[in-house]
Amino acid sequence: MSENKRNGRHGKKQNLFQKAAPVLIGTVVLLLAAVALYGVFQANRGKLSANQTGNAQVKKEQAPSSDTTKDQEEKTAASETTTSKTNDNDEDVEAATKDSKKLRVAKGKNHNEAAKDYAYDPKWVQDVVDGRAVNDGQRLCFLTFDDGVNHEVTPQILDVLKKEQVHATFFVVGNTIGDKTKDILERQISEGNSIGIHSFDHDYDKLYPGRTADSSRIAKEAEDTQAALKKQLGQDFQTTSWRYPGGHMSWHNMVQADDALAAQGLHWVDWNAMSGDAEPASTRPKTADEMVAYQEKSITEYPDVKLRVVLMHDAADKQVTVAALPRIIQFYRDKGFKFGILE
Template identity: 40%
Template sequence: MKMRLCRLCLALLGTAMLLVSCQPARDPAPLTMPRNEQGLVSSSTHRKVSQEQAAINAGLLDEDSSTTRQQDVSTGLGEEVRPPGVGESGADAGSELIAKDSDIGGDSEISEITEAPEVDGLQNHKSEFAHYAYDTLRVREAIQNQVALEDGKRIAFLTFDDGIDSYSTPLVLDVLRDMGAPATFFMLGHSFNEDNRPILERMLDEGHALALHSYTHSYKTLYPEGVGDADAVLDDCLSCQEALEEALDGRYSSNVWRYPGGHMTWQNLEAADAALAEIGVHWIDWNALNEDANMNKPTTVEGQVEMVIEGWKRYHGEADTMVVLMHDGGAYQLTRDSLPAIIRKLRELDFSFGILK
């Protein structure tokens, strides 16, 4: 009851902020991700493909199977959803990540307007890492408008979807720890089981951010016939959020959301976006990816690095803000192998790393 009341308050607060603000409550246009010879597709092409493939996906998606192989229509990619299974938790809350000095300059008008309310006052990261935590709405606008979050500063957000995987997520955390780079993990609610709780604690201890990627990852539930179902999205998001809060004994939460398949993929998400915004949850896609879930995915470390960098150069104007989509499931060995090279390359290009809040 307490949580519901708080959410109501947040919703009212959010509405009040929108009324006061002269900033549009509208949703900015989806990110463009035009197709090149390596498989990126344009937004318009995307939607056409999405419609055709949504029905296929619905058939491919078997929520009862232990390992579900489905087509990720956001990228025309195969995306594997692995329920939590065997493996070591790898809870090794150890070294601190290198903190980048990237104060967000929160006194600017835009940042005040677009600041997402905290979820019941709960953060998705530890406060000691707040200096590199950026508001999701600001980052979304920055990648859509191809602008910097701070003048003259390049900031990259490494993001991993579809965890927690009890075997491979700790391996990704090992790489991030060794490289001193923070990331944001977009996780599935059904993975927040007892065994995986130490992994959540480790993420927090090592300077990462927690984010929501639905409870079920079920395209056919969230987007029947490829069209967003606002009630289903809200229910699923709340289930995921509450599972996260429960797993962390109510100490942390998250209002950062990535639609399974990506916002750019589906039709008529305006109502779902609004429903999420009313409870203080905001979505974000990406403007770079290593295509690790693509059927024509790179097969070498160099290929993954090139995929991230070339897509950003060609289609996003070498934007100073980069959100990189990757996956941390067990099937993504090459992503773990490529991660150090991707991080090194981004540092060569003067990027520091942030997390999404």
Template identity: 30%
Template sequence: MASRSRRRGARPQAPDARRRRLPMRLLLPSLVLVAMMAMLMLRGYVHSEILADHRVRPAAASDKVPQQILKGGPVIDARSGRTETLKVPDRRLVLTFDDGPDPEWTPKVLDVLKKHDAHGVFFVTGTMASRYPDLVERMVAEGHEIGLHTFNHPDLSYQTKKRIDWELSQNQLAITGAAGIRTSLFRPPYSSFSAAMDNESWPVTEYIGSRGYITVVNNTDSEDWKRPGVEAIIRKATPKGNKGAIVLMHDSGGDRSQTVAALDRFLPQMQERGYEFDNLTEALDAPSAHSQVTGAELWKGKAWVFLVQASDNITAVLVVGLSIIGFLVISRFVLMLVLSAVHARKVRRRRFRWGPPVTEPVSVLVPAYNEAKCIENTVRSLMASEHPIEVLVIDDGSTDGTARIVEAMNLPNVRVIRQLNAGKPAALNRGVANARYDIVVMMDGDTVFEPATVRELVQPFGDPSVGAVAGNAKVGNRDSLIGAWQHIEYVMGFNLDRRMYDMLRCMPTIPGAVGAFRRTALERVGGMSDDTLAEDTDITMAMHRDGWRVVYAENARAWTEAPETVQQLWSQRYRWSYGTMQAIWKHRRAIVERGPSGRFGRVGLPLVSLFMVLAPLLAPLIDVFLLYGLIFGPTEKTIMAWLGVLAIQAICAAYAFRLDREKMVHLISLPLQQILYRQLMYVVLLQSWITALTGGRLRWQKLRRTGVVGAPVPDSALGQQVVNEGPVR
């Protein structure tokens, strides 16, 4: 109503403009989810999970390769149309290391080189340089040269010129961001000696030269990638006689302990023979291959490295968090199954009694605001009660004639109390003040009770320590898809939860649709409060803190009309989520309270905070990782993991349905619920968080009712109560 009145004075917008504007409640969560997906894709990109090409081409003919290349040195200069090769002078060795930097092995290689005062050339990939920029910076600072080895390490013979340019530019961007330099050295992935150049790789080398790069292959392969042993690596890395050489080694791609050990022996041995270990340009007496980068290009590189680091670190934290949450959620499922079974076995024993039977009359409070379509069904269902009751319908300023409908029914023990619109908590407090009896039952104006509901609901008060009782709320309009999804949620997510919390003695919420209170307990905690939008959760927590026991009565069934549209469902759950956050914050001091009342603070409040407020925030990661895995792999493992999670949920749901003696047919929609309905709940919770963190205020939103949930009638086939679809006449 408030938002409508605010819009009255605003300038009217064109219908098309209103349709194009995305609501903020959708925009913010959508942006968060898109950012998460983008971050995950960036991480996949730099981990070679996206756009990587692992094909390796077999050798081809070489008749189109110039002879001076095939018989020349390992340094190929094809810049500006030249076709020249260079060799390293005698007694000079250029150690080259491919595929790094690696966080474990590159520092050890650098330590050995520093120990023996030797330099080398590191041909780094963009993926690794982006992830470990500090190592690239250390290489440059310690006097080593850097060369490009592409970004994703593909065989360039398979790639287009556009992809080759992209591999070079991205590799260069990573190096710039890490060390602030640009390099003119390049080594193709899967390259060998210049004599191995063929008709497929030579055109690539020519094109690389046209882009201003010198291609560096090798003429001495240590074959350290085979891990043949330290002696074999030293033997293969040693050139014949006193010849110079470019030696191929690796500082990444697996266990390089043999490479490090071989270097530590190889360097002093060759230095004793008069060899020098120089950079490539030092060995060739050529200008440095490095040039400093400044201005926009430098900041572009730094921004790239920052984003990669952020995506890597945040994703790692999220994965750990998701693992922890996953463990806790599965543990909670197990705990729910075990404690629910214990609860059912306990309360279903033939001799189980809460205490002396409760037979005295009770007061039933029905707060109503514009419930004209539902109120007749609600009141008539109460008239069929097997327990003596009085009914108080508190009309909270209705404008649709709700009070007149009840008065026209002219039923015994039914009173109508009228008040100006003041909200549900005020209506309930007004009802308590006018109630005649010591036990007060509260229900919603759109809910119908079974004949045995009130009797079952009040029996736990035979135990003098019980201050409140939660009933079993059920969805009456379950024939629609949205209704079926809420039916699953009510049976599995609410009632199974309540069995567990009952056993733990920390019930967090008495549903507004069906709950009962000891009047003295209500008065001791100050009655219903309008401090939060979840007055039912608020009063339950207050009961715990006052030392009262709150229990669950599974046979006290109430049938409520659940929202039938996405908009109404959104409004209801948004209020529930935000109200729960408010209640948790209001009763936060329960965590440090001692004595019997502190049990809720030590057990209940942390559980509610974790599984109703915090854990669902990370739950969308399951779907983000699922989508990522389906598109980029590993697809089979992703599908199996998702089916495993679904199987766990299906088992819990089936067990909950069995405990509540519900038909299993509605579980057919469970997979679709996990794909669609769960996403809606995520966004609702995220919006509630945004509202809470920004200090926003959320008002009550009245849901439109249809009156389709009628009074229950016996079903002899099931031996329990079912609901008519349609009003009772």
């Protein structure tokens, strides 16, 4: 073949290649671009799938299972029950505290903690009765009972006081105090009453030989009775009220006896109203009606000082006093008296 023909053919091939080359290059570029885009798509798809899986896992972890929800509900219910029990316990503690105040003797007193609001100094009370002091407040009445303590009449008196919701002072005789009467003494305290001393033996001949006060004997009986009360009611017990058997006004040489009592922190208290239940048999009221009338008449014998100390007794034979007591209480209520106790 001639050289010209070969050169012609070669030229034609070269021209065809030159014309096809751009197309081939474009196609390759497009293929490469497509491959790159596909790779990016696959990568993004993987990330999206991973994110969805992660979010689902987080939601799964955050969402409580039915068992967890049940446990939480049970814990909540238990917590509410505990709170309820705690509140109930608080109420029980408060009630127990109140009961404790009633049962417990106030330190250094002759009554419980709850009675402090209506307890009065016996010296001030006697000073008002005698005109040495003035009651410029509400009219006051002090119901007092001598000669106990016993299981016959004292509990009946306490029953009436509790029913009428008033309180009194019991002047007890030392030789009646012991294990057998401890329950009555404790009841007197727990129900808001107070306890004073009325000697140890209640023997006029020993206390006032020849009608003259024996100060040493009186001091000894006061000391012994205080000790007997402490033995039964605890060492916190301490009364400051004393009533002379027969009354302060009935005997001679009382200054030394008064001083001897004062040295023990005691002060005597008499009365300015009477039920008449210790009068001689010939003049003693025989019925509740007679006793109420006697009591009402007795107050006319003393000045009206807006304060009354009522003398009564809770010895074993004082059934008329028990019967008359509700009406005596009502008598003072009707006249606007507030009831108090002596410390």
